Amino acid sequence: MAARIQVTFDAASPPTLGAFWAEVLGYVEDSPPPPYATWDEALDAMGVPLDQRDTAYAVVDPDGAGPRLWFQKVPEEKAGKNRVHLDVTVRPDLPRDQRPVAVRARVGELERLGARRLYEMEENGSFWVTMQDPEGNEFCVQ
Incomplete structure (x- = not known):
């Protein structure tokens, strides 16, 4: 198990x-x-x-x-880059060419919740946006 x-x-x-x-x-x-x-x-x-x-x-x-x-x-603030992060997948059923629009829309929703957009990446047929949650923890929206 x-x-x-x-x-x-x-x-x-x-x-x-x-x-x-x-x-x-x-x-x-x-x-x-x-x-x-x-x-x-x-x-x-x-x-x-x-x-x-x-x-x-x-x-x-x-x-x-x-x-x-x-x-x-914890009493201390976050220091440095995460060594592990979460990837949040938006609509895994979408074709690759439609993913950037859906990802950017979800990123906008998360920004309204307090997340911060860091940068976008497109590599090897994948597209994602790296963000930070309200306390600075990095995560990706893909």
């Missing part, structure tokens, strides 16, 4: 960055553990103080296919 993975992001604001990625990927906030109906109930039961409830956040694929994304609060 293959190992399951979780992708972890260091973040200044886990809930804010998690909400951004949920929107990008069509993910939802991870559910609180049973028997709790809400995260506030769960965190109350765990004894987590109110001022520490923004230290972590998780989003999941509602269909259960993609990895869980975990966002953890």
Whole structure:
């Protein structure tokens, strides 16, 4: 059986960055553990103080296919280029000649959510745009 993975992001604001990625990927906030109906109930039961409830956040694929994304609060800012990044595929069924228009349209949507466009690339029949999320993590839209 293959190992399951979780992708972890260091973040200044886990809930804010998690909400951004949920929107990008069509993910939802991870559910609180049973028997709790809400995260506030769960965190109350765990004894987590109110001022520490923004230290972590998780989003999941509602269909259960993609990895869980975990966002953890860290004190330092991002430094340097990511060594690993996410590639977000726009309409994988589109023919190559139609991909640049669809990718640029999605890039515009992501900019309105707070992402920043860095540059476009076309190489070996592929087209993509490299971007940064609101906290500066690089990712590609292809």
